Structure formats: C-alpha cells, structure tokens
Amino acid sequence: VVRSDLGVVPVCAGGCLTLAGIAAQQGPKRATGRRGRPPSLTHAQIAAAALKVSSAPDARGEISMRALARELGVPVMTIYNYVPNKDALYALVLNHILRPVRVPDPEEGSWEDRMRQLQRAARAALAEHGAVTSFRRGGTATEAMRLTEGALSILSSGGLDPEEAALAFASLFTFMLGQIEVDAMTSAADRDSVVALEAGTRTTRLSRDELFEFGFDVVMEGLKVKLQRKRTSGRRARQRSN
C-alpha cells in the first residue's frame, strides 16, 4: 500500500479537513453501549430505502424524511434516532454508495491506469443510483475522503510532487464533478446520449460513458502537457538564477 504523506488538504465535497484527522466512525455509533433498547434499523436499511425513495419518478433524486419513513414503515421521528438531520442523511447515503469503491493497489498497473480505474469505479457507483443529489448536501463524507486520499497516493506514486498532485487532483475532481452532473441531468431526462451529431446524412451519438472515457483521456493528456511545461519552465528559471 502506498503511503500518502502528501499533507495535501483537498476540499472534497464541501469540507476543509486535514486528511490525517479523520476517524472511521461508521455504523450506529453506540455499538459499545449495550444498554437500552437495541436499534431496530441498520444504516444499510436506511441507505437502501433512501435510494429507493430518491429514484421514485417524481422525486427528482431528492429524499424527504417523510417519504423515507413511509418507505421504512416507521414514524418520521424514528429516523432522527439514526441521523441528526437531513445533511447527515445525505452523507450516510453517499458513504453507502462510495464504500464498495476500491482504490487499486500499486501492482495493478501504471498510475495512469489505476487513476482511470478509480475514477471509473467511483463514477459507476454514483451513476448507478442515477439522480441522487447528495453531493452539495452530503457535506464531508468519510468515504469521499478515503477516495481522495487514494487518488492522491496514486498521483504521488506517479512521481508528482505535492503541488503537482494538488493541481492534478483538482482538475480530475472538477471534471468528475461535471460528469456526475451530466449523468444526473441525462438520467433525469431518461436519455443516454449527451450529444447528438447530425452531420449531413448520418447522426452520431455520444453516450455518457463515451464522454467519460474521452474526457478522462483529455484531462490526463492535458495534465501531462501542463506539468511537463511547468517542470521545464521551473528548470529554466533555476538555470537563469545560477
């Protein structure tokens, strides 16, 4: 496992936290308490029900506490025993979606390949649940942090210094965010194609997946060019100062 001691503090989904200071903290947190009535719901149950609610035809990817309670067959206020408010509910859902996404190990290919695998897996996990809007509201989900750290360690293993890694991560992250938005927009409209071409007689369509693969290549190739340029200009500056 690559150690990530970049010390980079990325803002990934709204919070500003040092990566070091993040504890696991998942599941009902009174697991050690052992006293009182045992919980009747699991986080997994809640997340599954929430995803079902959010994908209802007229929900627009949103989750209402009351609809969630209905789905769970439980009074509304019961949910507040598991989650302090709606933002935390969105974070719970986001964590549930992202938990199965694996960060590839170093022996699984070049750093470019591993980065592509990671991004592809993360996007697939999010896109599977269509129009979930959990990102702006989800706050700083711990699973998102885990993937961020994974991405940074991949970039680090590719020989990027902390500043380069931060630039690269930010660009990849921004593109990913846009892709997720595109996914949500097109899945909300029940279409698969992002762009349709009508050149002369034939019509070509670009699907969301094709856009993702192409776009990932674009960002990756662009990064190589920009970082290469940054390095040579840095070297030149150093030569001048000698």
Added chain:
Amino acid sequence: VVRSDLGVVPVCAGGCLTLAGIAAQQGPKRATGRRGRPPSLTHAQIAAAALKVSSAPDARGEISMRALARELGVPVMTIYNYVPNKDALYALVLNHILRPVRVPDPEEGSWEDRMRQLQRAARAALAEHGAVTSFRRGGTATEAMRLTEGALSILSSGGLDPEEAALAFASLFTFMLGQIEVDAMTSAADRDSVVALEAGTRTTRLSRDELFEFGFDVVMEGLKVKLQRKRTSGRRARQRSN
C-alpha cells in the same frame, strides 16, 4: 459573425433541442396584447429579487416562491402571472444571469483565446451569484443555448469538424459544469480556496480562479493531443484502405 451550421444538437442543461428550432421568446410574452391590466412586475425585477432571496444566509442558493413574493412585496400567487411554475422561474433567473455574456467575434483573437474568453465570462457571471442552484432545475434556458451555439461556432472556426466539435464541446462543457459546482461548494462554505497544500513548512493555496484557468488549459491541451491523435489514426486507416 461566424455561421454555425454544424447541425450539432448538444444537450445543454437538460433539454434535447435542435438549435435551429429556438425562438427568442423573452420578456412578458403578451407584449402585443395591449388589453387588460398592464403587468406590475418586470422579468428583471423578478430575477433580481430571486437572486437576492437565493443569496440569503440560510437559503443555500435556493429560491422559494413565498420568500420571493415577500421580497417583491406581492402576494405569492402574483408570481404565477409571470411564470408557470418554479422550474420556469429558475430558467428566467438563469437567462437573466447569462444574457450579458458576450460571444467573442472572430476578430477578437484565435479560436482558443475566444473560447477561453467565453468560458471565463460565463463562469464569472454564474459565480457572481454564488450558490444559485438553477442548473438542474433551470431546464433548457434559451441563453444557455445561445452560448452553446457560440461555443460551437468558435470550435467550427478553429477548423474542427462536427464530430470533433461535439467531442470538444462536451469536454469543455463537462469541465465547466464541474467548476460551477466547485464554485457553489466553496462559496457556500465562504471559502475561496479549493485546495490547500501543506508541503513541509509552507502552505500553498489554489483559488477557484486559479483552478479554472489551469483546468481550462488542461482540457484545451488535452483536446489538441486527442484530436491530433484521432486525425492521424484516421489518416492511417484511410491509407490502409487505399
């Protein structure tokens, strides 16, 4: 003015429309009617009030009909004389924001420069009003369509064929969408920096603006590489078939 006869049908903010089939249709549409009580509100007034409401500390960039009515000093139902529902309100606001954004003329620089100007202006206009969430709900705003057409004509004037232009547009659009999301996330949190680096002793910060400029370069350079590669592989394929 460059004519855009690409025939490309981009999906820009949720709708799937042929660009040709879009009429201007703005302002109160009964401008020719002349009978009955004259309207007491203008679209500009409504948009301005909506933006004020959306930037209230606890609004999270959202607009409520009732808060908007309060701001306008008018009963709630009056708004429905100007807008059929909330989605249309968001579209009205989005149009208001995007209307001042100019598509650069061909003599204003290389196509790369003009594309950067266009993207920069669009992002600035959107970022100015911080956390407006109008994109997923705004549907197909006509001003967004105008800018899309402008972007396509710039790409076309750069010598890109329709398929290339569609790929390029989709990549640029996706990145822009992500950037807007980043802007909204960071402005909601009242921070300016997207990434903070703590390498050894000194801390470097990457602002949203810096991320935008860097990211635009990345996508642009990556596009050049990818399109170049596509062309040579296409030529090779043609040579093989001869």
Added chain:
DNA sequence: ACCTGAACACCGTTCAAGT
C-alpha cells in the same frame, strides 16, 4: 437507551372568485 405523537413554521400549486 431508544422511540414517537403533536405542533410549528415552512413549502408549491390548484382553483375559484375578484377587477
């Protein structure tokens, strides 16, 4: 400890009635 009914302060939108 975990559960939950009632209540409060909100929503968007329909519908019928006003001028």
Added chain:
DNA sequence: ACCTGAACACCGTTCAAGT
C-alpha cells in the same frame, strides 16, 4: 387581461412524553 385569498397536500425539525 391580470390579480389574489383560501385551501390542499406536502416539507424539516423541536419538544415533551412515552417505554
């Protein structure tokens, strides 16, 4: 033609009371 009050079916969350 434009305006609007009342009503309907929703929200998230607090608070006090249950076991």
